[in-house]
Amino acid sequence: MMRTRPLKVALLGCGVVGSEVARIMTTHADDLAARIGAPVELAGVAVRRPDKVRGGVPAELITTDATALVKRGDIDVVVEVIGGIEPARTLITTAFEHGASVVSANKALLAQDGASLYAAAEQHGQDLYYEAAVAGAIPLIRPLRESLAGDKINRVMGIVNGTTNFILDKMDTSGAGYSEALDEATALGYAEADPTADVEAFDAAAKAAILAGIAFHTRVRLDDVYREGMTEVTAADFASAKEMGCTIKLLAICERAADGGSVTARVHPAMIPLSHPLASVREAYNAVFVEAEAAGQLMFYGPGAGGSPTASAVLGDVVAVCRNRLNEATGPGESAYTQLPVSSMGEVVTRYHISLDVADKPGVLAQVATVFAEHGVSIDTVRQQGKDGEASLVVVTHRAPDAALSGTVEALRKLDTVRGVASIMRVEGE
Ligand SMILES: NC(=O)c1ccc[n+]([C@@H]2O[C@H](COP(=O)([O-])OP(=O)(O)OC[C@H]3O[C@@H](n4cnc5c(N)ncnc54)[C@H](O)[C@@H]3O)[C@@H](O)[C@H]2O)c1
Numbered sequence: 439m440m441r442t443r444p445l446k447v448a449l450l451g452c453g454v455v456g457s458e459v460a461r462i463m464t465t466h467a468d469d470l471a472a473r474i475g476a477p478v479e480l481a482g483v484a485v486r487r488p489d490k491v492r493g494g495v496p497a498e499l500i501t502t503d504a505t506a507l508v509k510r511g512d513i514d515v516v517v518e519v520i521g522g523i524e525p526a527r528t529l530i531t532t533a534f535e536h537g538a539s540v541v542s543a544n545k546a547l548l549a550q551d552g553a554s555l556y557a558a559a560e561q562h563g564q565d566l567y568y569e570a571a572v573a574g575a576i577p578l579i580r581p582l583r584e585s586l587a588g589d590k591i592n593r594v595m596g597i598v599n600g601t602t603n604f605i606l607d608k609m610d611t612s613g614a615g616y617s618e619a620l621d622e623a624t625a626l627g628y629a630e631a632d633p634t635a636d637v638e639a640f641d642a643a644a645k646a647a648i649l650a651g652i653a654f655h656t657r658v659r660l661d662d663v664y665r666e667g668m669t670e671v672t673a674a675d676f677a678s679a680k681e682m683g684c685t686i687k688l689l690a691i692c693e694r695a696a697d698g699g700s701v702t703a704r705v706h707p708a709m710i711p712l713s714h715p716l717a718s719v720r721e722a723y724n725a726v727f728v729e730a731e732a733a734g735q736l737m738f739y740g741p742g743a744g745g746s747p748t749a750s751a752v753l754g755d756v757v758a759v760c761r762n763r764l765n766e767a768t769g770p771g772e773s774a775y776t777q778l779p780v781s782s783m784g785e786v787v788t789r790y791h792i793s794l795d796v797a798d799k800p801g802v803l804a805q806v807a808t809v810f811a812e813h814g815v816s817i818d819t820v821r822q823q824g825k826d827g828e829a830s831l832v833v834v835t836h837r838a839p840d841a842a843l844s845g846t847v848e849a850l851r852k853l854d855t856v857r858g859v860a861s862i863m864r865v866e867g868e
Pocket residue numbers: 450451452453454455456484485486487502504518519520521522525543544545546570571574627628629630631742743744745748
């Protein structure tokens with residue numbers, strides 16, 4: 439039987455995502471009520487600029503005082519779509535203290551302070567849900583936290599940032615320039631308020647931290663994630679990738695060590711073969727592979743950014759939290775019981791594609807090969823092209839610890855015959 443007293447939702451932030459949450463809550467109110475078993479209403483919307491026209495949001499719901507809104511005491515669910523660390527963190531903890539559960543899309547905050555937010559939620563008997571924080575509309579957090587809770591996850595790898603995938607895709611397929619593609623991604627509502635978070639991979643690293651923490655039941659913070667952005671990927675890198683039958687993607691990779699005693703999390707551009715399913719992920723789509731002991735390999739794919747797709751994930755969480763409240767229950771809290779340490783990037787085993795500009799004279803190839811051998815790095819292929827007394831040497835290695843690979847590059851840079859290291863890129867997905 440439908441409860442008549444409505445559940446009340448407070449919306450913090452009415453930008454790209456918040457405005458879509460408000461729109462869907464209004465236009466689909468009857469369906470949401472039927473699914474929850476009680477009406478759900480927008481009880482207040484905290485904004486920074488109250489004069490802005492917000493179609494569909496009744497003016498009497500708008501406030502600039504987010505703190506007063508979360509302190510009201512009659513709010514069931516606070517939806518935080520402001521972004522950033524403060525005031526979002528204080529507003530969320532204040533919401534818990536005043537009897538509300540929280541749905542957030544804020545990966546930056548969750549990667550930095552997830553543990554203390556979970557603790558605050560638990561202390562006050564409230565829910566903390568954040569499906570929208572990783573891979574936009576794609577159901578990924580809930581499958582990891584709930585559907586796969588009976589399995590052992592060994593690896594999570596994928597494309598988790600829509601903006602950078604959009605830019606790399608445009609650079610690859612239409613030869614578009616970096617800035618032009620970034621402007622387009624921003625106009626489409628994919629980029630963060632400061633797009634440095636996207637292109638320097640802070641956003642993807644935050645998502646990797648969240649995914650690794652949930653997948654391996656441990657605590658992984660943003661600072662634990664090795665991070666390289668995509669601002670230095672050039673048209674020449676794409677040309678090299680093409681020669682290898684590859685493309686370039688910004689990948690997030692979280693792995694359990696072979697001995698099971700530690701985990702790693704990293705985000706960096708990488709070459710992947712065109713035959714790999716991740717190579718065909720276009721525009722702002724995301725895709726994530728999860729490898730679990732019993733389930734095998736699972737792939738999650740869909741829109742990774744944008745107002746409406748992200749609002750879908752937020753509203754799914756709102757429904758889940760409302761259902762929990764009607765049942766006087768809460769969903770899963772933090773699961774970090776394994777306390778596995780996070781190893782450094784140097785211990786990750788990977789492959790490098792290295793382009794060197796070298797002197798075109800006898801013995802250079804042998805000299806270069808010796809440096810690889812001295813670092814215990816085995817060479818897979820070498821290609822050399824001469825040009826006016828200089829040559830370009832492209833070396834692809836076999837798998838080796840990242841520390842050995844970067845040590846090799848450092849030593850190569852010191853050789854007189856190596857004029858420069860034109861590009862270094864990891865090769866994944868083979
Ligand atoms: N845009 C996406 O595709 C997407 C996808 C997934 C997650 N997210 C996350 O969702 C959150 C919101 O993203 P967005 O794209 O909607 O950003 P946005 O910049 O479009 O919207 C944020 C809004 O919050 C408002 N705001 C800031 N401080 C406030 C305050 N103290 N009180 C009231 N309002 C305040 C801003 O004025 C702005 O309108 C971020 O955490 C972001 O990382 C965004």
